[in-house]
Amino acid sequence: MNGILIVDKPEGLSSAQTVARVKHLLNAARVGHAGTLDPFARGVLVCCINRATRLAQYLLHDAKTYDAVMTLGVETDTQDLTGSVIGHGDWSGVTADRLEQVLPGFEGTLAQSPPVFSALKHGGVPLYALARRGAPVQKPPRAVRIERLRLLEVRLPQVRLEVRCSAGTYVRSLCADIGRALGCGAHVSELTRTESGGFSIEQALSLAEVESVARQGAIGERLIPMARALPGWPVVTADPPLIEKIRHGRTLAWAEVSADRRDPAGDALLKVVDGSGDLVAVLRYAASERRLEYGCVVGPGGRG
Numbered sequence: 591m592n593g594i595l596i597v598d599k600p601e602g603l604s605s606a607q608t609v610a611r612v613k614h615l616l617n618a619a620r621v622g623h624a625g626t627l628d629p630f631a632r633g634v635l636v637c638c639i640n641r642a643t644r645l646a647q648y649l650l651h652d653a654k655t656y657d658a659v660m661t662l663g664v665e666t667d668t669q670d671l672t673g674s675v676i677g678h679g680d681w682s683g684v685t686a687d688r689l690e691q692v693l694p695g696f697e698g699t700l701a702q703s704p705p706v707f708s709a710l711k712h713g714g715v716p717l718y719a720l721a722r723r724g725a726p727v728q729k730p731p732r733a734v735r736i737e738r739l740r741l742l743e744v745r746l747p748q749v750r751l752e753v754r755c756s757a758g759t760y761v762r763s764l765c766a767d768i769g770r771a772l773g774c775g776a777h778v779s780e781l782t783r784t785e786s787g788g789f790s791i792e793q794a795l796s797l798a799e800v801e802s803v804a805r806q807g808a809i810g811e812r813l814i815p816m817a818r819a820l821p822g823w824p825v826v827t828a829d830p831p832l833i834e835k836i837r838h839g840r841t842l843a844w845a846e847v848s849a850d851r852r853d854p855a856g857d858a859l860l861k862v863v864d865g866s867g868d869l870v871a872v873l874r875y876a877a878s879e880r881r882l883e884y885g886c887v888v889g890p891g892g893r894g
Contacts, residue, residue, distance in 0.1 A: 591618065592641035592888075593813030598794035599627050599635040599783075603858050611797055612637050615804045624649035625757065625786055626709060633657075633783030634791050640817050644886040649874065650806040650858070652787040653737060655754045659780035660765040662747040662772065667721075668707040669762035670778045679774030680770065686744045692771050693739050693751075696764060701731040705763050748779065788821045789814070816869040816888060817861060824860040833864055836871050842882045844875060859885070 595616075599608045605626045613621040622643040624636040633656075638646045662681035666673030704710055706726035707718045720727050738754035754762050762778040769776025784791045795803065795812060803809050817825075826838065826847045835842065847862065858875040872885035 591616065591639060591778045591810060591813065591817055593639055593810075594642055594645075594789070594819045595637045595800070595809075595813055596789045596794045597635045597637050597800065598791060598796050600797060601630060601632045604629045605635060608635055608797070609637060612639075612800060613796070614883055615801050616809060625654065625783075626653075627783055628670065628758070628762075628781065630670055631781035631783065633781075634786045634789060634794055635783075636787050636789055638819075639813065642819065643887055644888065645816060645819050645872070648885070649787040651756060651757050653756055653787035654759075654783060654787075655738075655752065656761050657742070657780075657782040658751045658753055658761050658765060658778055658785050660749045660751060660768065660776045661779040662749065662769060662776045663774050664747075664777055665766065665769065665775035666777045669705050669760075669766045669779075670781070673707065673777070677775050679769070681747045681772070681774040684746060684772055684774060686741070688772065689741055689744065689749060692768065693741060695771065696768060697736050697739050699733055699735050702728045702734045702760065702767075703731045704764055705760055705766075708760065732758070735860055736764065749776075787819075817863050817867055820861055820872070824858070826862050827862055828862050828864060828870055833862075833870055836862060836884075836887060839884065839887070842873070844882060847873065847882070 595612065597608060597612060599605060605623055609621050609623050612664070616639065618639050620640050620643050622638045624638060624646045627633065627635060636649055649784055662684060663679050664675055665677035667676050682799055699833060706721045706728055710717050710729055712727045735756040736753065736759070738752065740752040741749070742751040753764065755761070761781060765778045782791070803812055832846060847860065856877045859872065861872050862870040864870055869888050871887045872882045872894050874885050876883055
């Protein structure tokens with residue numbers, strides 16, 4: 591049982607609690623996830639089961655899409671509905687036209703300051719723990735990319751947005767910044783992750799559905815094979831001698847895994863599958879050293 595399970599994380603549970611529940615329901619040895627969701631949020635949590643935990647490092651960096659409800663006129667210390675109110679503003683002058691004027695300024699690459707209530711660590715301690723002790727730490731701004739910011743609905747003081755963004759983006763910080771630009775402040779009152787790593791909420795199972803499928807012994811039918819968990823990547827189908835060489839960790843030349851004899855111009859990732867389509871390995875070409883490196887090697891039965 592090795593593969594990717596797309597779970598609809600419910601509101602009120604942390605990502606870690608959701609993963610623990612999935613691990614228990616599946617009686618799995620290992621379960622990890624590819625991207626934390628705040629406890630108040632719901633939506634796509636990409637769960638990596640058993641051997642598929644080796645792929646989490648690649649899935650973590652994929653862009654994500656959110657459906658966010660932003661409530662104008664109220665600022666909170668956590669930038670979401672769980673925090674304490676720290677400010678009020680007049681939103682009566684905000685219109686749909688004004689929103690359409692302001693939102694484009696938040697698309698593209700931005701310098702975003704992570705919230706002081708976040709799971710980022712300072713000296714090994716989560717920032718939210720320091721903030722709750724009355725000793726908040728503000729991390730320096732970092733570059734994030736907002737690929738798409740679309741106005742979906744206006745029911746003032748609530749505004750619903752679609753946000754397509756890079757990994758590491760805090761949607762609640764984005765909404766707080768938009769509120770400041772509007773002059774009234776804002777916080778996130780609802781947040782749903784609708785897509786992550788190429789997987790959509792339509793594919794996601796609720797925890798109740800995971801439990802039901804597991805009881806029926808049909809969870810294997812809902813697991814996404816490891817080779818399909820990295821859509822869009824270059825793929826190489828290896829013959830048995832090459833598979834044997836890979837599984838023994840021997841040095842590989844680019845010409846052994848590619849029909850194109852020329853080395854890539856830059857760093858490149860590719861996945862290697864066997865004749866049945868099962869994932870064998872993830873390889874990385876390091877252009878600076880002109881050699882292939884092993885990202886991870888999967889044992890027989892990589893499909894799950």
